[in-house]
Amino acid sequence: MSLPSRPSAETDTASSHAELARVVRDYAGRLAAVLVRVTGDFDTAEDLVQDAVLMALQRWPIDGIPTRPDAWLFTVARNRGLDVLRRQDNYRAKLARVQWPVQPEADDRLRLIFTCCHPALPRPAQIALTLRVVCGFTTAQIARAFVVPETTVAQRITRAKRKITDAGIPYRIPDPDELSTRLTQVLAVIYLLLNEGYLPTARQTESRDLLDDAEWLTEQLHQLMPTEPEIAGLLALIRLHRARADARFDAHGGLVLLEHQDRSRWNRRLIEDATRLLERAAQQHRPGPYQVQAAIVACHTQARHWDDTDWEQILLLYDMLLHLAPSPITRLHRAIALRYVAGAQAALVELDALACELDLYHLYHATRAEFLRALGHPHQARAADQRALELTSNPAEQALLQQRINWT
């Protein structure tokens, strides 16, 4: 018997954590989908999968990842199920008859996603449930990713599962006439994961990469519903972000703004793939906010240098985005594009109109500081940067703002 090799360095631990997370993610959702179908009980099925995942996270780092991780997880969940369902003979009998491998139908996995993101559940619960049920996160991993106490996450999940059972939230794919609004809900959940994953935080070795999970979820949806252009749009957006991820940080983990990024570090192949995906989606002529956001990022990636940026095209796309999904944050971004088309003064006027709505948003003040500096008002600029600094708790952003206050 050979002893498993002990991880020698921190990077090994990090990569084995990532590998573990990937394997769990690949199989946990499928297993949940199968078990919900077999037992007909969302709550029980979810508990069984969670138990199996926790067991895997305990055993696999020691024993190594089994050659058939799916069968391993299934066996653990099934045995546990036979154990806890002792008093529920009907489920127990059904579960006892199931032999691995049972392939969940594609529809089973879609059902799972739509149930987790049902509009009758509060948004934080939708996120927690999706991560746990579909992506195989543990409660502790969700708590770490969103910096909330574990008990809060556990409570959200318990309440959500109770509501699914008791309020009659169905386990099914929405009818065609409901599909587009329900899909919007699902994509909103993934978009929040993307935002959270994109936050400039120092990479924690233990926490799962939310960007990775967001991409995986969108990929699944894209495979299951290949003709939905907004899914393709979101997938392109995520990949375009990932293609540039490395260039966003310098060697010391400091944040590098788009203007100063070393564009040779962008992953060109990934950018080209994502752009093609977006072009195919656009051919359907059903534009939506995700396709347009991806188009904006794509436009940035096409510029070889910051000075080559096609700001007029970007401004046009922001106008389109505002038309599709009005929001003060989008107006803020549009103002940045406007600065390069019509000058800092015009852009500042735009910003001032947003003062009430975005007063508590640090990037509003940071952007204002940039415009004021460009217009030759260093004192006001510094005050705006100071205000931004007070409003962000993100260390990388704090460092950047502090630098600007000190040096300019």
Add this chain to the structure above:
Amino acid sequence: MKFVLLFVETEQFERDLAAMSQPERDRAYTLAGKWMADHAGKIRGGNKLSPAYTATTVRLNSGSEPVITDGPFVEGKEVVSGYTEIEVADLDEALKMVSTWPGCPLVEIRPLEA
């Protein structure tokens, strides 16, 4: 699965209703009646309630005398004005049904205990 739909009126809705001409108001009631007729197969009962000023609330305190107060139990601008019991497959069917309701602007959907 059985649900109760609680129809809730707001002050604004009452004002709008009061501001209508009689033919407009009749039309609004006809629409609500038509909705009820369209979903008759799923409706198991229910009623419109008399206005909020007719409500009386009793608060029972263990040990002491019940406190009787005038008005609905929630002090607010939103008042339950009617209820309908329905029988449908699941919450989505109830949601779909409610989304076409032409009357008051708020509806709470609550399952009956199994």
